[in-house]
Amino acid sequence: MTRARGPLAALIAAALAAALFMAPISPAWIEGRYANGIYAVLADTFVPLANAAPFAVGDLLVALAGLGFIGFAIRRVRRGGRFAIVAVLLGLVTLGGALGIWFQVAWGLNYRRVPIAYRVAYDGSRVTDAAVAAFARTIVDDLNRTAPAAHREMARAGDADTTVLERDFLPVVARLGDTYRVRVSAPKTSLVLDRWFQIAGIGGMFDPFAYETVLNSAFLPFERPFALAHEWGHVAGFTAEGDANLIAALTCLRSHDPLIRYSGLFWIYGYLPGDVTARYAVSALVRADERAAQARFLRYYQPWIYSLQWRAYDVYLRANRVASGVRSYGEFTSLLVGTPRDAQGLPSTSRTDQARL
Ligand SMILES: [Zn+2]
Numbered sequence: 001m002t003r004a005r006g007p008l009a010a011l012i013a014a015a016l017a018a019a020l021f022m023a024p025i026s027p028a029w030i031e032g033r034y035a036n037g038i039y040a041v042l043a044d045t046f047v048p049l050a051n052a053a054p055f056a057v058g059d060l061l062v063a064l065a066g067l068g069f070i071g072f073a074i075r076r077v078r079r080g081g082r083f084a085i086v087a088v089l090l091g092l093v094t095l096g097g098a099l100g101i102w103f104q105v106a107w108g109l110n111y112r113r114v115p116i117a118y119r120v121a122y123d124g125s126r127v128t129d130a131a132v133a134a135f136a137r138t139i140v141d142d143l144n145r146t147a148p149a150a151h152r153e154m155a156r157a158g159d160a161d162t163t164v165l166e167r168d169f170l171p172v173v174a175r176l177g178d179t180y181r182v183r184v185s186a187p188k189t190s191l192v193l194d195r196w197f198q199i200a201g202i203g204g205m206f207d208p209f210a211y212e213t214v215l216n217s218a219f220l221p222f223e224r225p226f227a228l229a230h231e232w233g234h235v236a237g238f239t240a241e242g243d244a245n246l247i248a249a250l251t252c253l254r255s256h257d258p259l260i261r262y263s264g265l266f267w268i269y270g271y272l273p274g275d276v277t278a279r280y281a282v283s284a285l286v287r288a289d290e291r292a293a294q295a296r297f298l299r300y301y302q303p304w305i306y307s308l309q310w311r312a313y314d315v316y317l318r319a320n321r322v323a324s325g326v327r328s329y330g331e332f333t334s335l336l337v338g339t340p341r342d343a344q345g346l347p348s349t350s351r352t353d354q355a356r357l
Contacts, residue, residue: 010090013097020104030112031177035237039110040180046211047183047235056190058210063192069095099209107208110237116246117335119176120347126338133279135337136272140280143265147285150222150262160225160259162187168255169229172247173236175346182236185213187228198300203227206234218296222289225263226252245271246332254345266293271333 025034050057073088081087153160166184173182185206190197197204197216204215204227213231215224229251233244245267252264266289269277282290340348 006087006090006094010093010097013094013101015097017097017100017104020101025109025112027112027114030109031114034109035113035177036179038105039107039237040178042106043211043235043237044180044183047185050210050212051183051186053212056188056192056207056210056214057212058207058214059190059192061210065095065099103208106211107206107234107237107239111239113177113237113239115240116176116238116243120335120339120349122335122339124334124338127334131337132273132333133276135333136269136276137280139265139269139272140277140282143262143269143286144283146258146262146265147283147289149258151285153257153259154221157259159221160257160263162228164255164257165225165229165251165260166232168257168260169232169247169251171344171346172250172254173233173238175349176238176247178236182232184232185211185235187213187215187224187231189217190214195300201297201301204231206231211235218299220289220292220296222259222263222266223293223296225260226267229264242331242335246335249332249336250341250345250347254341268333268336 069091072091076087076091077084162184169184170182187204193205193214194217196202197214198218202216203219203223204213206213213228213235215227215231219227226248229248230244232251233247236247238244238247249264249268252260252267255261255264266286269282342348
């Protein structure tokens with residue numbers, strides 16, 4: 001009995017994980033019953049719990065899972081027998097399968113939600129060269145205009161006020177289809193991942209195993225609001241990177257807080273095509289921030305790890321039904337140009353608006 005348990009557990013865990021990953025599920029069920037149902041309840045329960053912990057809960061989970069597995073492997077090898085190594089490998093498959101199931105149920109099924117491009121009144125024919133150039137120009141003008149006030153706020157308060165960011169953020173995800181009040185994560189620093197983030201050039205992540213957001217601690221105060229709003233987009237059940245960027249951009253652009261606004265403008269500027277933005281001059285203050293962000297990036301940056309990391313993430317995104325992989329990060333600028341926004345800075349979702357414009 002003991003001998004058969006390992007292979008059976010591995011088989012069940014792997015099969016269940018694969019079945020969950022491939023199972024055809026209707027988009028209506030995903031939107032109504034999962035994203036705004038099961039996931040909403042889970043996030044509403046566990047995000048506040050993770051927020052209450054003064055440390056990164058994900059670090060603790062990684063330590064527990066790692067130590068637990070190492071303990072199991074040592075015990076199994078000590079017991080000996082011809083199949084000790086096989087048993088350890090089967091244990092690894094079981095753990096992988098269990099994590100796969102956990103990931104899908106906890107958050108991953110959100111990958112099957114309808115992308116934001118189909119939720120808003122986006123019209124690709126509006127994204128002409130002239131429209132992109134005009135948009136880039138307003139972004140640069142706004143960037144230059146907002147920079148002094150943003151710097152005053154940084155000098156006064158250090159970081160942007162996350163309660164203001166939350167207020168700017170919530171109507172965006174409500175407009176995009178979340179029917180419940182999203183609980184946002186307090187940004188944390190991960191002891192396990194932080195240096196990796198810096199070496200690999202990662203801004204942060206929403207950890208769906210711990211329901212918490214960890215941010216790259218080296219990020220500068222004007223980089224953080226957009227990065228945090230991006231992760232909150234994931235917390236709100238929008239998995240695609242371009243969608244999270246669009247949520248962050250909309251959140252920052254509609255803000256009356258100069259530092260939050262500046263953060264959004266700064267990132268959007270960085271994502272716009274370089275040959276277009278090069279036509280418009282940024283002020284000396286903005287240029288200095290660009291240099292500071294570049295220096296921050298290069299301080300720990302390791303080119304081969306960077307490319308390896310992003311290649312691996314590209315494979316992961318494609319496996320999770322994001323056909324354009326890491327390129328999806330930049331797609332939000334087209335969505336910004338091709339989607340009308342109302343007086344509150346929220347994207348229009350009605351097709352009549354689309355017809356009128
Ligand atoms: Zn992301």
